[in-house]
Amino acid sequence: MIPRGFEYFAPRALNEAVSLLQQLGPDAKILSGGQSLIPMMKLRLASPPYIVDINRIPDLNYVSEANGSLRIGALVRESDLEISPLVGSGYRLLADTTKVIADPLVRNQATVCGNLAHGDPANDHPATMLALEATIVAISPRGEREISIRDFFTGLFSTALQPDEILKEIRVPTPPPRSGGAYLKMERKVGDYATAGVAVQITLDEAGVCQRAGVGLTNVSFIPLKAAKVEDFLKGKPLDAAAIKQASEIAAAESQPMDDIRGSADYKRDLVRVLTARALKQAIDRAKGGA
């Protein structure tokens, strides 16, 4: 199909983009990788009258560590994250996630920041970033502000971003020693959204007791879900087989899936249970220095 007509802007500076958004009002949409927005426009699920393409803005394509966090700029593609040695060695949960997003053609174009800004509970990075306690940096005519990922997802395809704000950067706290993470996703076929996905990030103390736990769930609620009850349960416990089993049952109970073409709510809840147990085991192995 052919999208409805739209007016297209390609600003060459961030402040120019921000003032364009202010000028054009809430109907303007930002184009970065375009791997969700353009198919939606072609299917006429979205018909924004104005497109603000940020791809020509310099200095937004960086993956670097500074002041205790990993910084991911607005124009970093999934394929950039996939081959980043920094991400591969220090942020295994992120590396896991980016590898299972859609397919290579999509990953070559799609941006990590767009994966969050789209606000789709079926996307994979939201759960990951919830588990990692990331911070979102947004820029607007009023300047920059930081948004905790906990407050970022406000509804189906809705985020805390104001219409004149651009998601400029994601900051992921650098995990302390003895940390490990894993992302597991079940998909019906290549390129499909997750039937369910589980992101786990844990930190152990020297005795193997859980110091910190982050758990995010993909596509089992109308917003990306932070499994706070599982996190609370894990903290302060030695992570033995019994704790893993119990945590996975809490995660299943905490998920809020719906029946759809990918399966019944019961099936998806059970899937969350199984994936949580597997992801936890892998995260613990990695925290202990394993692969």
Next chain:
Amino acid sequence: MPQLDINGKTVAVETDLDRSLLSLLRDDLDLTGSKYGCGEGQCGACTVLIDEKSARSCITPVRAALGKKITTIEGLEKSGRLHPLQEAFLETEALQCGYCTSGMIMSGISLLRKNPNPPREEILRQMEGNVCRCGDYLRIVAALEKAARAIKEARK
């Protein structure tokens, strides 16, 4: 006038820049090697290289491709010789109806540029974005392996 760099040639574009790159290639420039499959960014039949990376031209607006280096299947032949991956597709008969072939080859080239000697697992993972309705996947994988060997031999 806006210009595109297609297969090493500069092409002036006199059209609505909001159209898809695929439509410009096929309908205006007569580069019909890239195919229209689903038109929704699912099947990969329209795959081209944009700045050396595989991308779906059906969901790329012309305007987003301005100033970038675009390579289509028509741009692979060099002084009368096919690209080793094209040769390998022919030799292994890695096509039945042929509709997915140019997209498969463009994705394959993107893969071989990143990793000239990919293990089978990596080939399967990196070719996930292209669908073959005839189900000729085994020969497509064989063609990629053959091309990787041929490129390695040629470098010796």
